[in-house]
Amino acid sequence: MQTNLYEQIPTKYNPKEIEEKTYQFWLDGKYFEADNNSDKKPFTIVIPPPNVTANLHIGHALNNTLQDILIRWKRMQGYDALWLPGTDHAGIATQNRVENMLSQDGLSRYDLGREKFLEKTWEWKNKYGDIIINQLKKMGCSCDWSRERFTMDEGCSQAVREVFVRLYEKGLLYRGNYIVNWCPRCETTLSDIEVEHEDKQGKLTHIKYPATDGSGYITVATTRPETMLGDVAVAVHPEDERYSHLIGKTVLLPLMDREIPVIADEYVDSEFGSGAVKITPAHDPNDFEIGQRHKLTPISIMDEKGYMNDNAGKFSGMERYQARKQVVEELRNLDLLEKVEEHDHSVGHCYRCSTVIEPYLSDQWFVKMQPLAEPAIDVVKKNDVRFVPDRFTKIYLHWMENTRDWCVSRQLWWGHRIPAWYCADCNEVIVARETPSACTKCNSTNITQDEDVLDTWFSSALWPFSTLGWPENTKDINKYYPTDVLITGYDIIYFWVARMIFSGLEFMDQKPFSDVVITGLVRDAEGRKMSKSLGNGVDPLEVIENYGADAMRFMLATGTTPGNDQRFNWDKVESSRNFANKIWNASRFVMMNLGDLQYEQVSLTGDLKTSDKWILHRLNETVKNFDRLLTRYEFGEAGRVLYDFIWSDYCDWYIELAKLTLNAEDETAKANTKSVLCYVLDKILKLLHPYMPYITEEIWQHIPHEGKALVVAPFPEYSQQLVFTEAAEQMQVLMDTVRNVRNIRAEMNVPPSKKIALLIKPNTDNHKQIFESGKAYLQGLCNTESLDIDLELKTPEKAMTAVTSGAQIYLPLEGLIDKDKEIARLEKERQKLQAEVDRVQGKLNNEKFVAKAPAQVIDQERAKEADYKAKLQKVEERINELK
Known part of the structure; x- marks a missing residue:
């Protein structure tokens, strides 16, 4: 991808046209791959491995979007960022799926036998494993695919056997005849x-x-x-x-x-x-x-x-x-x-x-939990491992402090087969790293391996270090362990998070991660949990197909607060798409006005106007707030900070202010404004990239920039040199005035194209100076025919007025509207509203209606009454003002 001229960028934003090619561009550049030889500080996330049972759902989309936001942010900040992907074999769930598939042909696993059944299950894994990886790529996930792992790959399997043997040798693993929870269906x-x-x-x-x-x-x-x-x-x-x-x-x-x-x-x-x-x-x-x-x-x-x-x-x-x-x-x-x-x-x-x-009473393998639980409790109590939000700490500690021995054997065929062999001649139990050829006690070859497999969570518990090459002493394990943060749902704190913590402490002598960020569920628009039975699930690929990955990501990320559920709403997805369109159109405007400006020519050293300083100041504040919020994992708030700055400050205000300069005669001011437009847009795209990677990369490639790819461009940093407090305060006064003038126009039904007379009575000499220096902004944005700024201004008899942060403003009615026509229009509106008030009050005064109607309907009618009366009062006030 190379910088193109403005004319080459499409007039409309079409996600389908850019997403696939952009993702391939990232892959070709190997921008997602970590480098264990670099001297950069590492930042590591291991993905909560999705089960190879079926496609990903919208909850996966949320979880992985948040991880991607963090990893892209840290990569741009200069870290050697590793997001390690992979999938989980999900013993019971996957075996059930395969058995259900076989049953449709009238077969059971016993009809096939263990070996053939496992062949079928591997076929299932390969199919759905590929689907899951492709879904993650569609979402824009910047995982290091060169390090992709599976809980039953050769390396993870070696780690599982090593852990089993070590626990056995240490006396923390035993076999006994105990009562267990037994599922007669799953057996x-x-x-x-x-x-x-x-x-x-x-x-x-x-x-x-x-x-x-x-x-x-x-x-x-x-x-x-x-x-x-x-x-x-x-x-x-x-x-x-x-x-x-x-x-x-x-x-x-x-x-x-x-x-x-x-x-x-x-x-x-x-x-x-x-x-x-x-x-x-x-x-x-x-x-x-x-x-x-x-x-x-x-x-x-x-x-x-x-x-x-x-x-x-x-x-x-x-x-x-x-x-x-x-x-x-x-x-x-x-x-x-x-x-x-x-x-x-x-x-x-x-x-x-x-x-x-x-x-059910049966022979099973158990892990002694108390010796493992104690250090895992201490590490959380000392805040070495931190839950976000903190309320989940109590949930974790309650389970760990009351845990019982963990039954790790499962009567399945799909999974890590237990590395224990039984001698038929002397009853010796042999637990070994390598498959034995004979009994270690009597040397008999009449030995058989345990038929059972290990609990799925036994291997998942090792995920933060088994995926990095343990038990081998690899470069990856030395650089990327312990990992930095885990993002997962509250429903697997017991299943997975707790087990990773005690496993990491036991086998690595270090915690597996520093922070555990807990997400909530994505519920439907009515707040119900999504399920097949309700038919209310949402397919992430359907959202991407209709709205694009960026819109889905931004909607999910800005709708989340740590630990709390959120509701999925199609209207919110559409709003996020509208945001993408807003950015696209604003960027096209900027490119249209940059001419042949090169990146090397972008400069902030010129004589900047107040509006230029204001937008740079607001950009600087946004960078600071974004960094603060994302450091605290407040993804929703960080996204909303960006949204407000981009939509309101840059698109709605600064671009309009810049037009005034670009359409004027001062060439120096034009050059400065072009630099500011380009500089701020560059920083906006970098700030927004972790949330909306596709559209930001595409636009960035078309504007003057430095570097090959936005995905690895330096992330904006707060700068003391971009603090323009005075200019920011001045612009707030001017913007407040413009807002009030536009509100009056709207109230009086005055079209924006009609020129007006604007009178301003500043509060102080300082405010007068602000208005005088900002005259061009007021004239341009308020579309004035005349502008009078006077500390001694006499209040006009007939005028619309408003009090702003720095003055009293007046819009004389004479010439603003045709009074007779406006009064006639308002009289019609008054009659219409009075009729609505009479109609609603007639209902509410009807005893039969009040007695029979549901409370909800009555409340709705009362709300209508209050709304109509408030509107009626405003219309009557306007009529009186005009008379």
């Missing part, structure tokens, strides 16, 4: 934070357990009566006098005819239900712990699919809810059902498929 374990709890209306079933000595029975209450088939005890509180005589005795387990003991445990809540609790260690986490304390042997009565197994006796083969109904029915027939009552309780669901989870 895998879930960690605690992968379980979503919903309040549901269920039933509390009260069951009689007969005492074996014939002395009566004890009643227990349960929400899951089918699990009674695996009961191994009944527990009561040791201080509950109602049951003290039963402690140590046995009862007969209904339907199974099995004697089980009555035990005492302080965990039991005497106030809940009957105060007696059935103990089923294989199907309840609390019961499991009670069973451990009392050395009870668990009995599992369910399989991985949620069906009753052989231990369930005659209920064997029944699905869990079918068994529940049958158990209750048989208890009723045996007169062992005391009662069934409605009961609201929290029910855990799988976060991926929404199936009700089942507490």
Whole structure:
């Protein structure tokens, strides 16, 4: 891309014509690539890797836009900026998608076998991984694509195995038979934070357990009566006098005819239900712990699919809810059902498929969390890792301070297979970095690898350093770790952020990042969460197709505040596109008037006019405020500062002021104004580039500039030499006057083309001097026929007046309008408004209407009444002024 003449730039801004070619220009120039050999200070962001399950949604567009704003800003500030991209294999989610795809052909993963199924899953990954990367490119994301990573690529896989082995060697990883959250649909374990709890209306079933000595029975209450088939005890509180005589005795387990003991445990809540609790260690986490304390042997009565197994006796083969109904029915027939009552309780669901989870006893791998959590808590309490906004610190600390051991094994095929092998001859467990050929204890070759894979978040937790080449000692890891900032949603603070922090501290002896910026959700225009079921989702590519990537980016960025949700609104996207058109047209005007001005000729050393100094001062203030706000991650406010300066100060005011000079005879003043126009536009494009990269690069390439690409041009800096406080104050007085004159014109329906007489009575001698020196601005922008500035000005009898920041201004009515015609027009308007007031008041005075109409409708009518009366009053005031 090379500088072209003004005539070569299109008259209208068309995003489709510039976005693809501009992105390719950046790629060809390798402007996104970090250089680990440079002596520049690094600034690093690792992308929250999107799941290779489907296309990106509008929430991804927000998150990645904010990251791109930061990385482009820092790159232009001279940092060796690395934004490292990649995708996540998303174990459960991706396997579910592939299995659903196979089911359409009547196949299951078992029909294919593990190897063929993984081939299909890699095909899926390649397809959607490519789609995701292309979407990010369409959005304008300036990632270093030469360093793109995937959580299951060779390097990340090596890091995962290294971490697993190190944790095992350190005693922080163990295998045991424990209660886990189990999804019968996905047939895998879930960690605690992968379980979503919903309040549901269920039933509390009260069951009689007969005492074996014939002395009566004890009643227990349960929400899951089918699990009674695996009961191994009944527990009561040791201080509950109602049951003290039963402690140590046995009862007969209904339907199974099995004697089980009555035990005492302080965990039991005497106030809940009957105060007696059935103990089923294989199907309840609390019961499991009670069973451990009392050395009870668990009995599992369910399989991985949620069906009753052989231990369930005659209920064997029944699905869990079918068994529940049958158990209750048989208890009723045996007169062992005391009662069934409605009961609201929290029910855990799988976060991926929404199936009700089942507490399930199985052999799993666990990470000991307490030793890892303690330093991760300290680093946040010391503010070494900072959450923005700060309120999310409490959420993080609450989870970390109450975390339980992390179950990291998953019963899936897609993922990092657990690097553990079991010897069939001596039962040795071999955990190794490299695949063993024989048992390390007995040398037998009869060894098999664990069938399970690791939790997706196990590999994601290593993302900030595994992507930089760890465990190898690479140049990238030495320069770019720790990273600087993570931008992510509040919904994965537990899943991902916390795990990255403790993993970074454990394996790198350093925090993984300094700041965690939390974004909210992008909701629909009505504030609802976007979902497939509601059909209210927004495709980022659709927005880009219709409005361009810059408009989407600017809308999302300026609509966000840290940690808060925002609403997606098509009108706001259109407003952002209008902003792009405004910049395009203003830039064309500037280029049209620059002539053959070269970059080397742009100078601010001449005798600048007040308007020139004012716009330079405002530019300088904007640079300072933008830097302050973006440093605090206030993307929305920083964007609005730019918007106000560009739209109002530069386009609406300075360009109009510049026209007065450009159309005058003073060639020196013209040359100075051209330099200022070009200088400020150059800085505007640089300031706006992180938010709207495409249009800014395109325009910049057409104006006088220095360098090959805007994407790597120096970012504007605050300069004390551009502080023109006095000129800024003077221009505010003049602009306030122009605004008031234009308001009066609008109120009096005077067209802008009609010349007026303007009288100004300054407040002070200083203000008089300001008005005198700014005469040309006032004459040009107010379109005056005559202009009188006088400290002793006598108030005219018939004039429209306004008080400004430096004077009283008057527009004599004589000659301004045809009084008779204007009074006639206003009388018609008065009659029309009076009729509206009468109509609305007639409604509100109608008792039947007020009694039947909804409150909202009545409120609307009252608002109309107030609006019409206010307009009527203004019209009457104008009529009186004219008479």
